[in-house]
Amino acid sequence: MRILIEGWPDRKEELSDDLLPYRAFQNELPTFRGVIFKGDRIVVPKFLRKKLIEKLHFAHLGVNYTLRAARESFFWPGMADQVSNYVRNCVVCMEFSASQCKPPMSTHQIPEYPFQRVNIDLGEIKQEGKKTVMMVTADSYSDFVEVDFLSDTKTRTIVNTCKCTRDMAHRKLLSLTAVPSSTMKNGRSLQRIGASST
Numbered sequence: 001m002r003i004l005i006e007g008w009p010d011r012k013e014e015l016s017d018d019l020l021p022y023r024a025f026q027n028e029l030p031t032f033r034g035v036i037f038k039g040d041r042i043v044v045p046k047f048l049r050k051k052l053i054e055k056l057h058f059a060h061l062g063v064n065y066t067l068r069a070a071r072e073s074f075f076w077p078g079m080a081d082q083v084s085n086y087v088r089n090c091v092v093c094m095e096f097s098a099s100q101c102k103p104p105m106s107t108h109q110i111p112e113y114p115f116q117r118v119n120i121d122l123g124e125i126k127q128e129g130k131k132t133v134m135m136v137t138a139d140s141y142s143d144f145v146e147v148d149f150l151s152d153t154k155t156r157t158i159v160n161t162c163k164c165t166r167d168m169a170h171r172k173l174l175s176l177t178a179v180p181s182s183t184m185k186n187g188r189s190l191q192r193i194g195a196s197s198t
């Protein structure tokens, strides 16, 4: 403030390191009631900067938001770097982003024998205005695929069709020791809705 009242020295060597960055726009620093402005932004003294960044970052809304809020009303040399560093090292933000991490993608275990795991999906085809429901059953071990046409999509119908498919597979294709231990429909176990594996 004193230098703004008394005037800037002609030589930059006469300025302290703190004041040197302001030299380039020395004529753009009006004052009002003891506050220095750069354009319509307040020049923030060094001792208030950290406190101000804390206030601007109270909602923990990330680097861009905090920087935009700072640039709207405040100025000091190196403000962008200081704000960015503060937000990037904010413990609250780091903890929050860690808790938002997606869990690693899980995959099904590779089956060890036929019909250990069976995948089932329902589809619908339309022919001459008539809808037909079909159920596709696929054995994950052998890639055996069975397509059944269903009268409806009720649980009982699906479970009975599953049993028929399994029995047919046992008779025609697979050993009787190949009993499904896990039956899936759209990723959900059918055993939970009444299908039996025996």
Ligand SMILES: [Zn+2]
Binding pocket: 057, 059, 060, 061, 087, 090, 091, 092, 093, 094
């Ligand atoms: Zn934060």
